[in-house]
Every structure is written in C-alpha cells, then in structure tokens.
Amino acid sequence: MSHRNAPLTELGRLRLARCVVEDGWSICRAAERFQVAPTTAQRWVRRYREHGPAGMVDRSSRPHCSPNRTPTRTERRIIKVRVLRRWGPARIAYLLGLNPSTVHRVLSRYGLARLRWLDRPTGRVIRRITADQPGELVHVDVKKLGKIPAGGGWRKLGRTAGRRNSRADKSSGKQNKYRTPVRGYHFLHTAIDAHSRLAYSEILTDERKETAAEFWLRAQQWFAECGIEVRKVLTDNGSCYKSHVFSGALGPSIIHRRTRPYRPQTNGKVERFHRTLADEWAYDRLYTSDTERCAQFPIWLHHYNHHRGHTALGGQPPASRVPNLSGQYS
Known part of the structure; x- marks a missing residue:
C-alpha cells in the first residue's frame, strides 16, 4: 500500500x-x-x-487464511441473541463467554452494530424509505399541541406555578366538569418532502376532513411555488385522511399511500419533524402567552427550511436540496 x-x-x-x-x-x-x-x-x-x-498495482494486505477468526457457528449465535433480545455487545459477550470487542466486530461485520437500526417489535433491520427526487414522496401528519396559559406553562415553571397559571387563565371561556378553565389545543398540520426534508406546516383549530383537505391544497400550491411536483403522499390511517374529501383534494395525479396500523415508524420523517418542532420551538423557552408562541412559529419554520443544518443532509439545510429555490442563499 x-x-x-x-x-x-x-x-x-x-x-x-x-x-x-x-x-x-x-x-x-x-x-x-x-x-x-x-x-x-x-x-x-x-x-x-x-x-x-x-x-x-497494490494488493490487499488481508491474509488468505484467518485461523483465529470467530467461528461461523459462534457468529450465528451472536446474531440470534442480538435480533431476538436486542442486547448490546457486553451482555451478549457475558452470555456466550466472549470478549465484548469480538462481539462488536461480528455485529459490525454483518451491519448490526447499532440497536437503533433494528425495529424493536420485530428485531428486523429497519428498511428506510428514501426518495431520489423532490416531490417523489411527501409525508403528511397532524400533531396535537396544548395551548399555553397566560404567564407560562408547567414545562418551564414547574407544576405548581403552571397549575396556578392554568387555573387563573379564563380567556377561553370554557370549563370542564370540575369547573377548571379549559384552554384547548392547536393542531399542527405538516407536509414534509422525503428527499429534501422541506416542510410546510400550519397551526389550525381541528383535524377534520375538510380542514385536512384544505391544508393539503395550500401545501401543494406552496410546493409547486418551490418547484416541487408532488407525485406520492404518505399518511397514517386517521379518519380525515381516509375520507373522500381528502382523496378529492389529492386528485387523480397523486398516489395516496397509508401506513400499516399501529406503525408510526413508516411515517417517521414527519414524526421526527414534530419532535424537532417540540424541542426547538414549542418548549424551547418560556412563553408567557399562547399568542407569543404562535407568532414565533413562522420564524422558526423559515429557519428550519433555509438555515438549520439537517443531519440526514450532511449538515445542509433542506432548501439546499431543492434547485433554484427562492431564498435558499439568504
């Protein structure tokens, strides 16, 4: 060499x-x-x-014969324990009487080095959904988010102060059976492109079929303005997405795919976006009112699309994967 x-x-x-x-x-x-x-x-x-x-030319330095390599039977036992029990290298090594480094080398050799690559219910290697071009697949979902009482919520102030603010805030005019003020929820409808991770999201009042259909029409128009032609849409089995109203909004040119029941991992890109949204916007800092938090949402969404580095994109923002997108160089 x-x-x-x-x-x-x-x-x-x-x-x-x-x-x-x-x-x-x-x-x-x-x-x-x-x-x-x-x-x-x-x-x-x-x-x-x-x-x-x-x-x-240079030849490989790998030996023709490796007499000290772990036997094939032992490798199969290591893989079996990994898939069935989802244990780490140390626990597998203690069970089989091996060195943890040996177990780790075997798992790396067969592509099982990280537990997050395995599906926990089945133990199978996760097959990730990939899209080669923008618009090839768009993930759509809804996140339910509780409103913040005036003065701040319990996540930042603690349960005692948060409960006190919640009882004092009667701006909604609604009460439950215990005569405690009820603030209600926001419903965040989101559509995210699987290739570029470019996201379009709105804060709406409900998740009815008419609301979901109207949201998709606006999302499709926004993607078209960005130069993205949507060909497939992936949703869960929510009643709003199974309705004829939503199917009519998609039209004949868009293929509608739905996830398997009780398998949110299939729609994982939008689920992960909602987790990022909660960590970096909804509960990132103390908001003294719900209006203040809602006003910050468009600002954060623009930052996510045009400036925030994405791990799956090599540290680049989603807009960098969309050719000639207006504002991606700002």
Whole structure:
C-alpha cells in the first residue's frame, strides 16, 4: 500500500521492472537507480514477468487464511441473541463467554452494530424509505399541541406555578366538569418532502376532513411555488385522511399511500419533524402567552427550511436540496 514516504509508485514500479526485463539491467543496478532494496526490486520484476503491467498495482494486505477468526457457528449465535433480545455487545459477550470487542466486530461485520437500526417489535433491520427526487414522496401528519396559559406553562415553571397559571387563565371561556378553565389545543398540520426534508406546516383549530383537505391544497400550491411536483403522499390511517374529501383534494395525479396500523415508524420523517418542532420551538423557552408562541412559529419554520443544518443532509439545510429555490442563499 502506497504511503507518503514510498519511493515507488505504480509508474515507478513499472519503469523499474522494464529496465530489468526489457533493457537487461541487473537487479542491483535497478535497485540502486530507483533507491530501493534489491529484494523489493526483485519482487516487482517477478510480478511484471507473471502479470505484466497489471501486476504493478497494490494488493490487499488481508491474509488468505484467518485461523483465529470467530467461528461461523459462534457468529450465528451472536446474531440470534442480538435480533431476538436486542442486547448490546457486553451482555451478549457475558452470555456466550466472549470478549465484548469480538462481539462488536461480528455485529459490525454483518451491519448490526447499532440497536437503533433494528425495529424493536420485530428485531428486523429497519428498511428506510428514501426518495431520489423532490416531490417523489411527501409525508403528511397532524400533531396535537396544548395551548399555553397566560404567564407560562408547567414545562418551564414547574407544576405548581403552571397549575396556578392554568387555573387563573379564563380567556377561553370554557370549563370542564370540575369547573377548571379549559384552554384547548392547536393542531399542527405538516407536509414534509422525503428527499429534501422541506416542510410546510400550519397551526389550525381541528383535524377534520375538510380542514385536512384544505391544508393539503395550500401545501401543494406552496410546493409547486418551490418547484416541487408532488407525485406520492404518505399518511397514517386517521379518519380525515381516509375520507373522500381528502382523496378529492389529492386528485387523480397523486398516489395516496397509508401506513400499516399501529406503525408510526413508516411515517417517521414527519414524526421526527414534530419532535424537532417540540424541542426547538414549542418548549424551547418560556412563553408567557399562547399568542407569543404562535407568532414565533413562522420564524422558526423559515429557519428550519433555509438555515438549520439537517443531519440526514450532511449538515445542509433542506432548501439546499431543492434547485433554484427562492431564498435558499439568504
């Protein structure tokens, strides 16, 4: 394998071998001319005679035989315990009487090094949904988010102060059976492109079929303005998405796919977006009113689409994956 101090490259080896084989130089003369040991010169001359110029390339340093490699039967036992019990290398090593580093090498060799790559209910390797072009698949979902009472909620102030603010805030005019003020919820409808992770989201009052259909029409228009033609839409089995109203909003040109029941992992991209949304906007800091938090949502969404680095995109924002998107260089 070549390195920075190697005296011979592939071209240098070829020149050395031709000097000996074709020009009649001696091994010692060629070794002195190219500043290598005579044994090294002899090796490249032998390879040139056997394989020609193709023999000058580097060969793998991997041994032909590895007598100390973990037996195949032991490897199968390691994989079986990993898939069935979802244990880490240390616990598997204690069970089978092996070294944890040996178990980790076996798991890495077969692509099972991280537990998050396995589906916990089934133990199978997760097959991730990928899209090669913008608009090939768009994930759609709804997140239910509680409103914040005046003065702040319990997540930032603690349960005592948060409960006190909740009881004092009667702006909604509604009460439950215990005569405690009820604030209600926001419903965040989101559509996110699977290829670019570009997201369109709105804070709406409910999740009825008419609301979901009208939201999709606005989302589709927004994607079209960004130069994205939507071809497939993936949703869960919510009643609003199974309705004829939503199907009519999609139209005949868009294929509607639904996830398997009780399998939110299939719609994982929009689920992960909602988690990021909760961590970085909804509960990121203390909001003294619900209006204040809602006013920050468009600002955060623009930051997410155009400025926030995304891990799945190599640290680049979603807008960088959409050609000629207006504002992506701001």
